[in-house]
Amino acid sequence: MNFFDQPYYSLPRTFGYFVGRWPFQTSLQKFLIGIVINLAYILQVGPKILADIVHSDDRELIFETLAPTITDFAAFAKYINTFINAKKIKNLLERIKEDWRLITNNSEKLILKKYAGVGKLMATGYVGFVYTSTVMFIIEPILPIFMNSILKTNITAPHKFAVPMEWIVIDKDKYYWLLLSNSSVCIMIILTTLICYDVIFITVVHHAYGLFAITGYRIKNLPNNTIHEKNFPKFDSITNRGDIHYKHLVSCIRIHRRALEYADFIEHTFAGCFGVVIGLNLPLISITGVQIIAASNTFQQKMKYVMFSGAQMLHLFFECFLSQQLTDISSQWYDISAKSQKLLILMTIRCQVPCILTAGKIMGLSIESFGAMIKTSGSYFTMLLSMQ
Numbered sequence: 001m002n003f004f005d006q007p008y009y010s011l012p013r014t015f016g017y018f019v020g021r022w023p024f025q026t027s028l029q030k031f032l033i034g035i036v037i038n039l040a041y042i043l044q045v046g047p048k049i050l051a052d053i054v055h056s057d058d059r060e061l062i063f064e065t066l067a068p069t070i071t072d073f074a075a076f077a078k079y080i081n082t083f084i085n086a087k088k089i090k091n092l093l094e095r096i097k098e099d100w101r102l103i104t105n106n107s108e109k110l111i112l113k114k115y116a117g118v119g120k121l122m123a124t125g126y127v128g129f130v131y132t133s134t135v136m137f138i139i140e141p142i143l144p145i146f147m148n149s150i151l152k153t154n155i156t157a158p159h160k161f162a163v164p165m166e167w168i169v170i171d172k173d174k175y176y177w178l179l180l181s182n183s184s185v186c187i188m189i190i191l192t193t194l195i196c197y198d199v200i201f202i203t204v205v206h207h208a209y210g211l212f213a214i215t216g217y218r219i220k221n222l223p224n225n226t227i228h229e230k231n232f233p234k235f236d237s238i239t240n241r242g243d244i245h246y247k248h249l250v251s252c253i254r255i256h257r258r259a260l261e262y263a264d265f266i267e268h269t270f271a272g273c274f275g276v277v278i279g280l281n282l283p284l285i286s287i288t289g290v291q292i293i294a295a296s297n298t299f300q301q302k303m304k305y306v307m308f309s310g311a312q313m314l315h316l317f318f319e320c321f322l323s324q325q326l327t328d329i330s331s332q333w334y335d336i337s338a339k340s341q342k343l344l345i346l347m348t349i350r351c352q353v354p355c356i357l358t359a360g361k362i363m364g365l366s367i368e369s370f371g372a373m374i375k376t377s378g379s380y381f382t383m384l385l386s387m388q
Helices: 007-018 027-054 059-084 086-102 106-151 176-220 244-295 299-328 338-351 367-387
Strands: none
Touching: 007 106, 007 176, 027 059, 027 176, 059 086, 059 176, 059 244, 086 106, 086 176, 086 244, 106 176, 106 299, 176 244, 176 299, 244 299, 244 367, 299 367
């Protein structure tokens, strides 16, 4: 069985295959799926831009198309990043496979399984919420049509789309259901590309948690002198055979260094894209907030924008929360020989600089920065609301 077929990694593998960005699928599959995804972006974003051009004097319409268009650009930025950093993403995934092979201690494998399981659970919940929000966003325009059909009223519900769209040469009323279906499919494809990127991020970050947790486990569970050296992982090269604590701490330092390298690799892979996405997220949350207050005429519209806003905030919170967790995770150690304590100085010095994931190397992602961004979005919200 392929390593990534196991349940812990089935979600990133499945989404990676869906959007043609799984590092281990064929080039032909990636190319064909890439054509479909780029076509979906064109068919979804193009009509919205046309609507803005045709109705350039309608400020409310332009405002309504703004938030979904920003979301499309954020999703596209993540999709493009999977091309730019394709080799890095592949290396991150291959490192996961390698770590599972190198770590042979059963207790340490359980730690990896624990964090991989938590990562899968978190990713599943994230996927479920985003898709639920997307479905609410898509079906809002057709709810009045269904309600009128069920209640058999004589009121004719307008043919609306999730966001204002214009095709110029196509009659929107005549081909309403065809155009609505096309738009809905395109929205789901675009959101799937965004979700794929985030699921991979959640997976690799939780693997980093596991490596740091193994470091802490080794330091906390120092062996006694009767433990045979066969209990050490295969990649620990034992050079000082007279001190079992010394040998054990060498293994601690190596797994700690491996965890640090992996965390740095995550930062190099995702930092640039996070900078773009967070730069778009701040005005996006504010715009959606204004739509909830000022531009929602019905309960369905309010619910649509509330769910949409919730998905945006959850997306931003996940990135900050996961980075905060990576920063916070640390190791503990107890009284050991003076000779062995010298080895811990290396780890102690390195731990003075915490592992931080950033947005474009400009701002560290953390719960504190999440609060600051929400506060900034509130300022944008107040400014936009005053313009209404």
